[in-house]
Amino acid sequence: MNAPAAENVIEVRNLRNQFGAQVVHDHLDLDVRRGEIMGVVGGSGSGKSVLLRSIIGLNRPAAGSVKLLGVEMTTASDAQRAQIEQRCGVLFQNGALFSSLSVADNVMVPMREHFRMPAALMQRFADLKIALAGLPTNAGAKYPSELSGGMVKRAALARAIALDPDILFLDEPTAGLDPIGAAAFDQLILTLRESLGLTVFLITHDLDTLYTICDRVAVLSQKRVLVCDTLDKVERYDDPWVQEYFQGPRGRSAECAAHKAQSAHAIAPGGA
Amino acid sequence: MQAAATAQLERNGNGVAASGDWTLAAAPRIAALIAQLRASLPAQARVDARGIGRLDTAGARLLLDLAGDDRIDGLDANRRALLDAVAKVDLAPEPAPPRDNSLVALLARTGAAVEQIGRDALQLVGFIGLVLATLARCVPDPRRWRPTSLAFHLEQTGLDAVPIVVLLNFLVGAVVAFLGATVLKDFGATIYTVELIGYSFLREFGVLLTAILIAGRSGSAFTAQIGSMKSREEIDAIRTLGLDPVEVLVMPRLLALLIAMPLLTVLAMLAGIVGGGVVAALSMDISPTLFVTRLHDLGATKHFWVGISKAPLFAFLIACIxxxxxxxxxxxxxxxxTHTTSSVVQSIFVAILVDALAAIFYMEINV
Incomplete structure (x- = not known):
């Protein structure tokens, strides 16, 4: 396989998803470029999670094509799919940590299954991922039921980046976190993107997350991607739902906060 | 993806030169190379990383094993950032807690298990008391009977269990008849198969087999239903709404089982006797008329009451557990x-234990 010539690591074309008579997506197109953080927003029930599940292959679309890292996933052989899946990390909404395994064992599952490696070395890499995800070292020995909501998300993130994926899929990563935890998580994603060169596909309801870390935003509405562009262009898009979403009281205050943070950053550029 | 280049590590004057792909897949090989080289490497040796093809966090970690962050050359800005990120967070590995495999640990665990059994028994007795108190409060007040819930659980625990209870008892009845015929034939007493079937199913098997089936079928369902509600905080929600979880959740299930179990037991006894009767008629030439006559002579009614008297008791215990x-x-x-398994094991254990105690009791009072 050659390096994908196109800049797009995710290419969705004409995607159609339906459950019985209910059509969730119709003629949906979406491109995600290498190295960017793409935020996906949409009302409840607009099919954000279904889109994510279709892209990572958990949900077989009724029609259309999904290309991941240059490979057409709907027609790929099992071996090809497995290879691509290894290069994707997924953070599910509720973490989806294996409850019978400790956090370190959770992180080691993909390493153990895909590579032959001495246990001590694997433990070191697991500790590294756990630390990269911003958890204290002693968290590795804990079980998911002993963790708080924010720690579960971080542990799940540690598992998602266990194999150094090219693409990271995040399903509402900051939902249920307090504002401080959510802001820290946003920064963590930003840091990981910078240092590991990740492409991030991010579903969120959190306007602060959109304003602080997303390079581009895709709005899911009317069964397709209504608009997909940088935030300031999306904000100005002429659609009642988009206008209400970004110009509502919450949207405006998040925008305000983001501008404030940016100007503070401009005054003291040595901060980061 | 380019073809994987094997990771290499070579002495280069005072330092080392790294090349190839430094990724997770190659980690064991790289770790071995580093272990080989490190002893002979001067303390301030520099690493030339120009030749590295692909680099991920695992590779970065191993590079840092070789030399400090500031002694690695030939990295572009992206890789430098990766290396910095890894160097910043990595902490000294925590020593694994020592495992205690001694005899003392074995004794301690045994003791803890015994203590747990005692605590469980005490808890069960306490819960039974709580249920009885709630029952006494609810039964006189028809508004608290929750007919919808009761009907639902009656269907689930009673009606839906009929096929399996009948089939199982029919089969066991046939097996007991065959056993009886084989053993009694040597004494020329095959006719006593009727007594064997009647006695065993009316007094013991009918109710005990039903109890075991219901423990596996409904006791486990009760645990799973209430357990998943508990884990989703629904029980807490019931409490905060000013309701009593025992009244809302336990009473309908208990009452349903108290009604369903005796009915199922009657069916079980009939099915067992019919199963035995069919075998008797087909392979021992004992006509159904003769079979029924002998059952009457046996004093079947008395044995029926002995058996059926245990059904509500089993129902109560299975529902409570x-x-x-x-x-x-x-x-x-x-x-x-875990708790569903424990529930089934406990219910079956308690059912058999109580059945054994009841057998002794009825024997002593000559019923």
């Missing part, structure tokens, strides 16, 4: 599984 185990669930889905 099933519901209590459900309330004991904590947090995870795994806990629901």
């Amino acid at each position: 099933g519901c209590l185990e459900g309330f004991k669930v904590s947090g995870s889905a795994e806990s629901v599984g």
